[in-house]
Amino acid sequence: MSIRFALPLALALSTVPAFAQTPAPTAPPPPTKAVPDQADVAYGPHPENRLDFFRASGDGPRPLIVFIHGGGWRGGKKDLQPNQVAPYLEKGVSVASVTYRFTPANPLPAPVHDAARAIQFLRSRADEWNIDRARVAAIGGSAGACTSMWLLFHDDLADPKAADPVLRESTRLVAAVGLAGQTSIDPKVIEPWLGPNVLKHSMIPNAVGEPTIAEALARYDQHAALYREFSPINHVSAGDPPLFMAYSADRSLPSKDAGHGIHHPAYGEKMKAACDAAGVECHLLIPGSAKPEAFANPTEFLLAKLLK
Numbered sequence: 001m002s003i004r005f006a007l008p009l010a011l012a013l014s015t016v017p018a019f020a021q022t023p024a025p026t027a028p029p030p031p032t033k034a035v036p037d038q039a040d041v042a043y044g045p046h047p048e049n050r051l052d053f054f055r056a057s058g059d060g061p062r063p064l065i066v067f068i069h070g071g072g073w074r075g076g077k078k079d080l081q082p083n084q085v086a087p088y089l090e091k092g093v094s095v096a097s098v099t100y101r102f103t104p105a106n107p108l109p110a111p112v113h114d115a116a117r118a119i120q121f122l123r124s125r126a127d128e129w130n131i132d133r134a135r136v137a138a139i140g141g142s143a144g145a146c147t148s149m150w151l152l153f154h155d156d157l158a159d160p161k162a163a164d165p166v167l168r169e170s171t172r173l174v175a176a177v178g179l180a181g182q183t184s185i186d187p188k189v190i191e192p193w194l195g196p197n198v199l200k201h202s203m204i205p206n207a208v209g210e211p212t213i214a215e216a217l218a219r220y221d222q223h224a225a226l227y228r229e230f231s232p233i234n235h236v237s238a239g240d241p242p243l244f245m246a247y248s249a250d251r252s253l254p255s256k257d258a259g260h261g262i263h264h265p266a267y268g269e270k271m272k273a274a275c276d277a278a279g280v281e282c283h284l285l286i287p288g289s290a291k292p293e294a295f296a297n298p299t300e301f302l303l304a305k306l307l308k
Contacts, residue, residue, distance in 0.1 A: 034085040036097075038129070043098070043121035043166075044114060048106075051098040051118055052078055053129060054085050058092035063135035063306035064122060067097040070142030070180075072203035072262070073111040074102050087299050093306055094131060096122055107209030108226045115147045116157050120169035135306050137175040139298060142263060143203060145181020145245075149232035149271070152176035153240050175305035177298040178245045180263035183271040184231035186224075187217060190261075193270065195254020198261030236274045242281035244301040245271060249287040 036052035043049050056062045065088050069076040078099040085095050100114035123133045138148040157171040184190050185207055190198050198204070205216035207230070208223040216223060228234055247265035255261030268284045275282030283295055295301040 032081065034080045034082045043118045046101055046114070048099060048101045049114055049117070050078065051096050051121070052080070053122075053125075054080075054089060054095040055129060056089045056092045056094040061126065061130050061132035062092055062094045064094045064096060064131050064137070065302055065306065066119060066122065066136065066138045067095065068115050068138055068140035068144035068147050069097070069099060070140060070144040071102075072201070072206065073100075073108075073143045074104070074202065074206055076144075088303070091303055091307065093303065094129070103203075104206040104209045104211065108207050108230050111143070112147050112150055112230055113157075116151060116171045117166065119151065119171050119173070120158070120166050123169040124166045133170070135174055137173050137177075137302050137306055139177040139179070139302065140181065141179040142181060145178030146183070146185065146230075146232060148173075148176040149178045149181055149183065149243065149245075150230060150235065152243060153232055153235035153237070155235075173241060175242050175244075175302060177302060178243065178268075179298070180247050181245065181267065182231075182262065183233040183267040183274075186227040186231050187213065188220065188227075189231070190267075193266050194261045194264050197255045197257050198264070201258035201262040203262055233271055233274050236271070236278050236280060238278050238280070240275075240278070240280045242283075242301075242305060243271070243275060244283045244285070244295060244298050246285040246298060251286065 034054065037055040038053040040050050041053065043051050067080060069078055076099070078097040080097050088095050098115060098118040101110040103111060119136060122131060123136065125131065126133045138151055140148040151171060152173050158169055159167050162168050185204060187199055187204055199213045205211065205213045208216055208226050210216040210219070245268040247268045248263065250260060251265045253266065255264050265286045268286065272282050272284045283301060285291060295304065
């Protein structure tokens with residue numbers, strides 16, 4: 001597994017800090033946060049609607065990769081590490097990182113539609129920030145992966161008649177990467193896939209504003225439309241752009257606990273089957289399984305799609 005792949009996947013899955021080699025006493029510590037050219041820019045009306053932008057150099061408008069952080073739609077930060085940004089900037093691809101409103105206080109569609117607006121806002125700044133509107137991709141871990149895949153497959157949310165010029169911009173992507181992402185959030189779909197432990201994860205009830213899964217299931221009919229709408233697998237159709245997914249190696253079923261269930265490789269296997277049936281280009285990387293032939297890691301995939 002390459003370093004460029006291991007870093008974002010570890011960020012998506014890990015709940016404890018990774019150990020690093022102690023630097024020599026005279027060496028300065030490595031930077032832990034990349035410094036954006038445009039920091040904490042408001043892209044929407046809510047205090048949580050903020051993004052960072054890292055501008056790449058190069059001839060003509062530059063492609064853009066948008067990082068959407070994980071955290072179950074319940075938390076997380078848009079901060080990126082230098083190693084996450086550098087591989088793209090070095091190839092002339094600009095980078096943005098966004099945050100959004102959190103559940104359960106702001107249930108769906110809030111976190112996902114916020115990310116969609118961030119894409120639109122970035123396109124609205126295309127001339128000022130030298131962005132190629134036609135070459136925008138997204139990458140995310142966990143809930144950020146779910147959002148990225150939803151944006152990839154969902155119909156364009158652009159409203160040409162909107163009074164707000166940002167909302168006239170497209171939300172469509174040319175490619176996306178999902179790291180340990182949920183391809184469905186519907187409890188009545190994912191429990192048969194993964195077993196009961198997946199429903200212990202707070203992402204599932206909190207997504208629809210419920211504090212517990214018992215309450216979410218008790219009012220399932222009220223929430224069913226939201227669960228269906230924000231399950232990316234339900235939006236796959238012929239002609240959709242390409243997807244790269246990566247998951248951890250533990251394919252055991254039923255899922256062992258809430259964390260294993262919410263990031264289980266079965267999500268990727270189900271999505272790969274749906275994409276294959278629709279004729280959509282899809283690459284699935286699970287350690288110990290056959291590797292995708294075309295691309296060794298997510299960074300290679302995204303650069304290929306953005307620079308072709």
